[in-house]
Amino acid sequence: MDSVSHSLLNTSSTAYLMVSCCLLTLLMLLHELKQKVIASSDVYQALRELAASALALFIRNDTEVASAEVAPASNAEQDSLLQRAPGPRNYPIIGALKELNGYEVPYQAFSEFGKRYGPVTALRLGSVNAVVVNGIETIKEVLINRVQHFDSRPNFRRYQLLFSGNKENSLAFCDWSELQKARRDMLVPHTFPRNFSGRFHELNDIVVDEIGQIMGGVGREATVAIKPLVLGICANVFAQYFGSYRFEAQDPRFQQLLGNFDQIFWEVNQGYAADFLPFLLPLHRQNLKRMDRLAEEIRHVILETIIGDRYERWTEGSEPRDYVDSLIDHVKSKCGPALEWETALFALEDIIGGHSAVGNFLVKAFGYIVQHPEVQQRIQAEADGVLERHGKQMIELHDRTEMPYTEAVIMEALRLIASPIVPHVANQDSHIGGYAVEKDTLIFLNNYDLSMSPELWDAPERFTPERFLQGGRLVKPDHFIPFGAGRRSCMGYRMTQLLSFSILANLLRSYTIGPVEGQDYRVPVGSLAMPEQSYTFTVMPRSC
Numbered sequence: 001m002d003s004v005s006h007s008l009l010n011t012s013s014t015a016y017l018m019v020s021c022c023l024l025t026l027l028m029l030l031h032e033l034k035q036k037v038i039a040s041s042d043v044y045q046a047l048r049e050l051a052a053s054a055l056a057l058f059i060r061n062d063t064e065v066a067s068a069e070v071a072p073a074s075n076a077e078q079d080s081l082l083q084r085a086p087g088p089r090n091y092p093i094i095g096a097l098k099e100l101n102g103y104e105v106p107y108q109a110f111s112e113f114g115k116r117y118g119p120v121t122a123l124r125l126g127s128v129n130a131v132v133v134n135g136i137e138t139i140k141e142v143l144i145n146r147v148q149h150f151d152s153r154p155n156f157r158r159y160q161l162l163f164s165g166n167k168e169n170s171l172a173f174c175d176w177s178e179l180q181k182a183r184r185d186m187l188v189p190h191t192f193p194r195n196f197s198g199r200f201h202e203l204n205d206i207v208v209d210e211i212g213q214i215m216g217g218v219g220r221e222a223t224v225a226i227k228p229l230v231l232g233i234c235a236n237v238f239a240q241y242f243g244s245y246r247f248e249a250q251d252p253r254f255q256q257l258l259g260n261f262d263q264i265f266w267e268v269n270q271g272y273a274a275d276f277l278p279f280l281l282p283l284h285r286q287n288l289k290r291m292d293r294l295a296e297e298i299r300h301v302i303l304e305t306i307i308g309d310r311y312e313r314w315t316e317g318s319e320p321r322d323y324v325d326s327l328i329d330h331v332k333s334k335c336g337p338a339l340e341w342e343t344a345l346f347a348l349e350d351i352i353g354g355h356s357a358v359g360n361f362l363v364k365a366f367g368y369i370v371q372h373p374e375v376q377q378r379i380q381a382e383a384d385g386v387l388e389r390h391g392k393q394m395i396e397l398h399d400r401t402e403m404p405y406t407e408a409v410i411m412e413a414l415r416l417i418a419s420p421i422v423p424h425v426a427n428q429d430s431h432i433g434g435y436a437v438e439k440d441t442l443i444f445l446n447n448y449d450l451s452m453s454p455e456l457w458d459a460p461e462r463f464t465p466e467r468f469l470q471g472g473r474l475v476k477p478d479h480f481i482p483f484g485a486g487r488r489s490c491m492g493y494r495m496t497q498l499l500s501f502s503i504l505a506n507l508l509r510s511y512t513i514g515p516v517e518g519q520d521y522r523v524p525v526g527s528l529a530m531p532e533q534s535y536t537f538t539v540m541p542r543s544c
């Protein structure tokens with residue numbers, strides 16, 4: 001490094017330290033002030049904005065003063081296998097956070113790192129050491145080949161607070177353990193029902209019946225808000241399938257369940273600077289308290305409805321008929337790793353909450369479909385063909401094999417949305433792609449690039465379901481992993497595929513959806529969650 005940049009770095013380091021100390025003090029004072037002295041929300045808001053501007057200024061100054069980056073490791077250094085991976089420059093306090101600025105989705109910055117530094121990029125985000133992994137081979141190294149080193153999850157304070165102070169209560173954010181293995185094993189017969197098994201037929205009957213009931217409520221041409229419609233279907237399918245309980249649509253507890261789950265789903269899908277800059281957490285305290293309250297209300301409704309007196313009534317040795325039975329049986333029989341009833345209830349809540357993932361995904365899928373009337377017509381033609389051939393009224397789950405185009409639409413929507421893989425964490429010192437990775441390093445696996453790279457897909461920005469079809473058969477390229485892979489892979493991907501298929505096929509075989517004039521149907525990418533107020537469509541019964 002030359003002397004000019006050296007002195008720039010020294011000057012800027014001092015400036016950073018000063019600004020960050022002021023900022024830190026201001027932020028800490030802010031919370032105290034809010035709690036104790038200032039009753040007026042206007043004053044609090046003004047101070048908050050001041051702190052935000054200070055942070056923005058701080059970051060902007062950063063960019064201007066110190067634009068030099070650490071060059072990728074030299075050839076000599078690269079010779080040593082356990083070298084730290086190359087990466088962007090880390091600044092005091094914020095680390096390399098500013099590198100994520102200016103992208104629609106932070107994962108686009110990760111793709112840029114891939115081009116600059118190769119498959120493994122090391123960086124610090126605030127106070128957290130991280131690596132970004134690009135390319136399917138290196139991603140498989142983390143998810144499959146050496147997963148036993150990388151099967152933990154981030155220890156963000158936010159995750160702890162979201163799960164009653166203990167992230168180990170959560171199926172998706174806990175670290176790996178014998179208990180997590182047992183929880184996953186217990187789920188398999190329910191979330192991965194084998195074709196034509198008893199559970200598969202039960203799921204089919206539940207979903208077909210639920211869609212039938214909803215369709216009864218939509219008569220002639222109407223304008224329909226799609227989100228409450230699909231969330232309602234998905235939630236009742238999940239409640240019946242996993243807990244043998246059906247809610248009446250008008251039951252206020254059902255409405256509360258839907259709303260609360262959806263708000264929490266939105267929250268866990270957000271990335272916050274506070275995850276990496278814990279001193280910002282006080283700014284989120286109110287919101288986190290609200291989330292805690294929403295989760296508490298969900299637990300209360302589930303206990304009052306789905307659970308009822310099932311725990312007390314359970315007789316040992318009975319055959320579990322649903323997921324609730326499996327959980328109760330595990331807790332009471334005490335076989336396998338100890339599972340407290342409290343923890344089991346969190347697992348149930350997580351799985352029932354899976355309906356939000358499917359519902360939000362479907363809202364986005366319908367968003368693509370309404371922009372492509374030719375896609376809608378092809379789904380309808382495929383569905384009509386099946387119904388005619390088999391002389392029936394509703395599409396069933398086993399019809400998937402005869403409707404590859406509809407399946408391809410689901411794959412294409414999953415690809416374009418490019419929901420990120422939940423970050424993993426190294427549970428020991430290890431290595432990725434020949435670079436050293438320290439214990440507790442956060443690992444971002446860039447599946448955005450696997451879904452969107454022009455090197456892997458023709459015209460990746462375009463919605464083209466045909467790319468998943470070859471000779472009329474569905475094909476999935478190896479590098480397409482929207483549900484992750486390996487021991488921490490998604491536990492709900494088969495449910496997502498089955499439910500999405502049934503809901504898309506049955507709704508579109510009965511109705512044609514169209515845009516409402518003036519509405520923006522662009523689909524936000526990089527996360528599954530949609531805002532509470534999402535698309536409305538015109539809905540026209542097809543027999544009209």
Ligand code: HEM
Binds near residue numbers: 143357
């Ligand atoms: C469009 C819908 C969905 C997408 C795109 C999706 C995607 C993902 C991804 C990428 C992961 C992380 C995988 C990894 O770390 O390697 C994950 C984990 C998980 N998903 Fe999903 N998911 C969806 C729906 C669901 C549903 C419906 C459920 C529940 C029925 C579910 C339950 C889970 C669980 C429990 C985990 C954590 C597994 C673990 O950490 O051991 N997901 N999902």
